[in-house]
Amino acid sequence: MSETVIVVIAGVGGAWLMTFVLRLVNLLIPHGVRVPLILAQVVHHYLNGAPFYDIKHKNAYGHAIHLSVGVFFAFCYSWLWRRDIGGFTLEDILLFGLVNGLVGMAGWFVFLRATYEPEQVSENAFFPVIVIAHVPFALGVTVIYFGLWSSIHG
16 A cells, blocks of 8 residues: 555545544534535535536535545645654644644635635634644544554554
């Protein structure tokens, strides 16, 4: 299995774990943080009526975008790990997750300002949760990546 395949699997797994944690958060706070749904609504806002856009797949588009971003960040992690920056420690997972969360929060801030902001986005809840939710993402990416890497390369 190539490193690219490992990184893709780790990125998808990390994004899935983050989405699962966000679903638990959605049970606790009124506005929730439904990242794939928000992405789907933004896509729908801009692409509704386009010949290649089909509304019945709106949520699938949102999930695909979210997973793709997760894979992108997993490639960033892998790039750092190949340069001996960070690794399979709790401190590194927390650091990667929090830094990734701050980058994600900044990205969402710019994205929502530059595009369409769905009404259910409560920024007071959304941005802090986004930062914290990247810690489980980093945990998922790290455990999957190093687990697959060590099982293949001994």
